[in-house]
Amino acid sequence: STQLFIAVADQMKGLPVSSQRISSWITSCIRTCYDLAGVPTMHTTAHSTRAQASSSAFLAHIPIQDICRAATWSSVHTFASHYAIVQHSRDDDAFGSAVLNSAVSQSDPAS
Structure with a gap:
């Protein structure tokens, strides 16, 4: 076969x-x-395994160009827009943390 x-x-x-x-x-x-x-x-x-695999590779510090080449994507935009499940949550976490830290420091009388 x-x-x-x-x-x-x-x-x-x-x-x-x-x-x-x-x-x-x-x-x-x-x-x-x-x-x-x-x-x-x-x-x-x-299909979701593709997002999981590419996001895991990204978290392992594999260069984005290597990830795109392995996944046969012609553009980094494809990964960033559709598959970077961890990157999206990481950005959301950073934003949320910045907002909370700002609120805490403004309301803390000791600061």
């Missing part, structure tokens, strides 16, 4: 594995990892 993934179970042995089956394996693996880590499982789909 010229397929990258082929079935090894007796009933389907040698037949190509469907993209739906591969998607199921990937999402099942991710859910298992969350369970083993004792972290609440977030909603995971095969």
Whole structure:
């Protein structure tokens, strides 16, 4: 077979594995990892794994150009707009922290 993934179970042995089956394996693996880590499982789909993988690479300080090349994105804008799930929350956290710190310092009579 010229397929990258082929079935090894007796009933389907040698037949190509469907993209739906591969998607199921990937999402099942991710859910298992969350369970083993004792972290609440977030909603995971095969498509969301792309965002998770690229955001994890970003957090590991992989250069954005390398992430885009690996994901076959022609523009950093694609990552920033659609896939940088961690970056969006990091920006929101920084903004929220700045607002709270400002409010606390203005209301603190000791400052």
